[in-house]
Amino acid sequence: MQQVFKRPQSLKDVQTHFCPGCHHGTIHRLVADAMDLHGVQERTIGVASVGCSVFLYGYFDIDVVEAPHGRAPAVATGVKRAKPDNFVFTYQGDGDLAAIGTAEIIHAANRGEDITVIFVNNTTYGMTGGQMAPTTLVGQKTSTSPYGRDKSKDGSPIRMAELMAQLGGVAYSARVAVDSPKHVLEAKKVIREAFGYQVQGRGFSFVEVLSACPTNWGMNPLKANARVGEEMIPYFQLGVFKKEEA
Amino acid sequence: MRKDVLIAGFGGQGVLLAGNLLSYAAIEEGKNVSYFPAYGVEKRGGSATCTVVIADGAVGSPVVGQPSTLVVLNQASLERFGARVRPGGVCIVNSSLVDVCALGRDDIRIIPVPMNEIATELGDLRMVNMVALGAYAAVSGAVELATLAGALKEALPERNHKYIPANVKAIETGAQVASEKTA
Amino acid sequence: MILTEQPRVRFERAAELSVHLAQQDSLEGQLSKRLFVKGNEAAAMGAVAAGCRYYFGYPITPQSDIPEYLSRELPKLKGEFIQAESEIGAINMLLGASATGVRAMTSSSSPGISLKQEGISYMAGAELPGVIINISRSGPGLGGIDASQSDYFQAVKGGGHGGYHIPVLAPNSVQEMYDLTLHAFDLADLYRTPVMLLGDSVVGQMKEALVPNPRPVRELPEKEWAVRGKGSAGQRVVKSLFLGDGELEAHNWRLHAKYQVMKEKECISEEFETADAKLIVTGFGSVSRIAQTAVAMAREEGLKVGLFRPVTLFPFPEKALAEAAGHAGRVLVIELNTGQMVEDVRLSVGARAQVSFYGRPPGAGSLPSPEEILDVIRKNYDQAPQ
Ligand SMILES: Cc1ncc(C[n+]2csc(CCOP(=O)(O)OP(=O)(O)O)c2C)c(N)n1
Ligand code: SF4
Numbered sequence: 001m002q003q004v005f006k007r008p009q010s011l012k013d014v015q016t017h018f019c020p021g022c023h024h025g026t027i028h029r030l031v032a033d034a035m036d037l038h039g040v041q042e043r044t045i046g047v048a049s050v051g052c053s054v055f056l057y058g059y060f061d062i063d064v065v066e067a068p069h070g071r072a073p074a075v076a077t078g079v080k081r082a083k084p085d086n087f088v089f090t091y092q093g094d095g096d097l098a099a100i101g102t103a104e105i106i107h108a109a110n111r112g113e114d115i116t117v118i119f120v121n122n123t124t125y126g127m128t129g130g131q132m133a134p135t136t137l138v139g140q141k142t143s144t145s146p147y148g149r150d151k152s153k154d155g156s157p158i159r160m161a162e163l164m165a166q167l168g169g170v171a172y173s174a175r176v177a178v179d180s181p182k183h184v185l186e187a188k189k190v191i192r193e194a195f196g197y198q199v200q201g202r203g204f205s206f207v208e209v210l211s212a213c214p215t216n217w218g219m220n221p222l223k224a225n226a227r228v229g230e231e232m233i234p235y236f237q238l239g240v241f242k243k244e245e246a
Numbered sequence: 247m248r249k250d251v252l253i254a255g256f257g258g259q260g261v262l263l264a265g266n267l268l269s270y271a272a273i274e275e276g277k278n279v280s281y282f283p284a285y286g287v288e289k290r291g292g293s294a295t296c297t298v299v300i301a302d303g304a305v306g307s308p309v310v311g312q313p314s315t316l317v318v319l320n321q322a323s324l325e326r327f328g329a330r331v332r333p334g335g336v337c338i339v340n341s342s343l344v345d346v347c348a349l350g351r352d353d354i355r356i357i358p359v360p361m362n363e364i365a366t367e368l369g370d371l372r373m374v375n376m377v378a379l380g381a382y383a384a385v386s387g388a389v390e391l392a393t394l395a396g397a398l399k400e401a402l403p404e405r406n407h408k409y410i411p412a413n414v415k416a417i418e419t420g421a422q423v424a425s426e427k428t429a
Numbered sequence: 430m431i432l433t434e435q436p437r438v439r440f441e442r443a444a445e446l447s448v449h450l451a452q453q454d455s456l457e458g459q460l461s462k463r464l465f466v467k468g469n470e471a472a473a474m475g476a477v478a479a480g481c482r483y484y485f486g487y488p489i490t491p492q493s494d495i496p497e498y499l500s501r502e503l504p505k506l507k508g509e510f511i512q513a514e515s516e517i518g519a520i521n522m523l524l525g526a527s528a529t530g531v532r533a534m535t536s537s538s539s540p541g542i543s544l545k546q547e548g549i550s551y552m553a554g555a556e557l558p559g560v561i562i563n564i565s566r567s568g569p570g571l572g573g574i575d576a577s578q579s580d581y582f583q584a585v586k587g588g589g590h591g592g593y594h595i596p597v598l599a600p601n602s603v604q605e606m607y608d609l610t611l612h613a614f615d616l617a618d619l620y621r622t623p624v625m626l627l628g629d630s631v632v633g634q635m636k637e638a639l640v641p642n643p644r645p646v647r648e649l650p651e652k653e654w655a656v657r658g659k660g661s662a663g664q665r666v667v668k669s670l671f672l673g674d675g676e677l678e679a680h681n682w683r684l685h686a687k688y689q690v691m692k693e694k695e696c697i698s699e700e701f702e703t704a705d706a707k708l709i710v711t712g713f714g715s716v717s718r719i720a721q722t723a724v725a726m727a728r729e730e731g732l733k734v735g736l737f738r739p740v741t742l743f744p745f746p747e748k749a750l751a752e753a754a755g756h757a758g759r760v761l762v763i764e765l766n767t768g769q770m771v772e773d774v775r776l777s778v779g780a781r782a783q784v785s786f787y788g789r790p791p792g793a794g795s796l797p798s799p800e801e802i803l804d805v806i807r808k809n810y811d812q813a814p815q
Contacts, residue, residue, distance in 0.1 A: 266465075266636070269465055269636060270465055273463050273465055273638050278637070278638060279465075279637060279638060280635055280636075280637050281465075281635060281636040281637070282631070282634070282635045282636075283634060283635075304721065305637070305718075306718060306719075306721045306722035306725060306799070307718050307719040307720075307721065307722035307723070307798075307799045308631060308635045308637075308715075308718055308719075309631065309715075309718075309719050309796055309797075309798060309799070310798070310799075311797075311798020311799055311800045311801060312798065312800055400465070
């Protein structure tokens with residue numbers, strides 16, 4: 001399923017630590033591709049979150065600040081306000097952004113910070129070994145929802161891209177997937193577009209990317225990839241939820 | 247009595263299960279035991295390592311610097327831990343995969359056991375850890391073979407209990423081959 | 430290498446402390462089967478045995494076995510397990526549950542414990558019980574997940590604002606992860622205070638035999654302060670805001686007096702081969718286990734070395750240490766940091782003994798081996814007054 005395309009310049013030529021079948025690698029490529037397209041590599045400051053993507057600086061050939069768990073949007077706010085001419089993005093998992101970092105993401109978005117957020121939704125906490133996330137699907141078993149997520153006690157999975165679209169400061173919000181060549185192409189287009197919003201100084205842009213975590217889903221890479229289409233997309237619908245015209 | 251052992255191999259060789267089984271057997275025999283799996287960064291790179299300390303009295307340190315016995319299932323582990331074996335100690339190696347010549351130590355006893363071949367001959371390569379454990383029990387006398395066999399019920403999940411007889415055989419064969427090597 | 434003497438447990442308040450005490454005679458008749466479990470699981474089992482039915486936490490390595498165990502077990506016991514949105518959420522859920530008088534807990538590891546400090550300060554101010562397990566890891570910042578003792582200061586000196594203290598217990602075995610968790614719940618109720626169990630990945634991840642001893646019976650005060658809906662009775666308020674003239678000052682002195690009582694009554698320490706020692710080695714938690722073997726090795730070489738282990742870090746067992754150190758004349762402090770407990774050791778022993786320090790800041794591969802500690806012991810022994 002993996003697309004073979006030329007390594008973007010913003011990406012280092014190194015092996016990643018991601019598990020086989022993990023979508024983080026593909027998403028990294030798409031982000032690097034968008035940086036290349038807009039020619040921002042040299043003025044980009046990435047903000048890494050705490051999760052499997054914490055080693056952002058190992059893969060992107062850009063300057064990086066590591067944020068405490070969940071606080072990347074606040075850190076990015078500080079960076080961007082101090083250096084408005086730089087291109088600033090965060091790259092966050094669903095535990096990071098939609099659980100511990102809810103306050104920071106909502107308020108950075110609501111202020112309309114001129115940053116881009118790449119939000120990787122794999123319905124679990126990858127790095128810590130597969131605990132329940134705010135995005136875990138109802139009924140999904142994880143190491144802290146051994147009987148399956150129970151809507152009456154654990155709530156429903158949060159749809160972040162739709163939530164973001166409600167906020168006044170948000171210029172662009174979309175959800176994409178990378179489970180098929182077609183979806184990868186769409187994702188590429190959307191991430192390029194989201195970065196374009198910042199390049200043009202048009203405000204906060206947000207892209208949620210559905211992602212597979214074969215390791216913590218207890219599936220082989222093929223099955224995990226298939227789950228994205230079979231279980232996630234029906235609940236987390238793909239699409240552009242907000243697109244402010246100039 | 248206080249015995250310590252470092253068991254090392256790559257992921258999938260059942261190193262941690264071997265450590266667990268040994269610990270269960272020690273508990274069964276009324277001894278004190280401390281099992282410490284390699285953790286965090288040490289866990290990376292596909293290796294699997296654990297230490298087990300068995301004692302009649304207080305176990306003391308769960309951290310073992312210079313093990314009196316090293317059980318290595320693959321070459322990388324020998325290279326990593328071989329130099330750490332206490333002088334006068336023992337190194338039980340899986341000679342199917344490990345070349346001991348590179349070690350260059352004449353102050354320890356090396357006991358080669360073709361663990362992969364034995365396990366394969368007995369029907370399943372995955373029993374390589376049981377062969378290793380049998381060899382360790384025979385060489386160290388840390389626990390009785392019969393207790394190890396009995397402890398399989400505790401260490402294995404219910405669904406794998408059907409493999410117990412085969413595992414017992416692997417433990418016994420490992421013990422036998424190792425004893426011949428030391429005799 | 431045979432340890433010639435079973436560790437001698439020293440309770441400055443022995444009669445009341447029936448915890449800790451796999452070794453204790455009175456319980457021997459009731460000993461149940463020995464289980465083989467991880468330290469983290471033992472702590473979770475201890476919490477259940479203590480009657481705790483409410484857990485609030487947020488995932489973090491290396492303590493996730495605790496929430497994972499309780500997410501399986503508490504629903505069976507009609508308890509509540511909540512994976513909070515953050516550690517801040519979790520500590521405040523604990524605050525709320527505790528305010529109603531139930532036994533409740535949270536667990537985390539260093540970065541998460543930092544986030545909990547505000548809530549712990551509020552609980553200390555409002556005098557709410559509650560148990561916080563910290564399976565600490567290395568820092569500062571994101572640091573690493575290796576065994577660490579860098580959070581000694583944070584734990585014992587009042588990690589949040591406002592000059593409070595909370596009892597801190599430092600288990601060094603799987604059995605103690607269980608026993609001291611039971612003890613922590615009792616201390617919390619007895620003194621109306623949050624209590625912290627401070628461990629690391631060694632005691633959290635290792636597996637040892639566990640005897641799930643029955644819960645020691647201890648007389649505990651009625652929770653006459655717990656909110657319950659006032660009905661026709663008097664109003665109850667759980668708070669830490671005191672604005673009246675002199676009110677907050679009096680409150681602080683009252684808390685201070687409580688800490689003094691803890692210092693008098695709640696110190697726990699353990700000694701091994703100290704009677705004739707010329708050099709006392711001291712360290713807490715995981716390090717004390719490594720040191721114990723090093724001390725035994727030193728004894729085999731004929732060196733008169735003993736081990737003193739504080740089990741309670743607050744209150745710090747000052748008197749017991751001063752006594753042991755006074756006999757020996759020299760103390761060697763070992764910690765997985767650049768020197769924190771050593772300050773309390775210096776304060777405790779004063780001029781009675783010379784104090785030296787061996788530190789190993791945490792990080793991959795930095796855990797000292799018994800052999801390395803033995804080396805340090807040898808060097809220090811040569812300088813000990815003979
Ligand atoms: C304050 C704090 N709490 C908890 C953690 C532990 N932790 C590390 S990564 C992580 C979340 C990982 O999940 P996610 O954000 O979904 O990213 P993924 O690994 O799945 O890509 C957590 C909870 C931490 N580092 N800091
Ligand atoms: S644990 Fe999951 S999210 Fe993390 S690298 Fe592996 S597959 Fe990817």
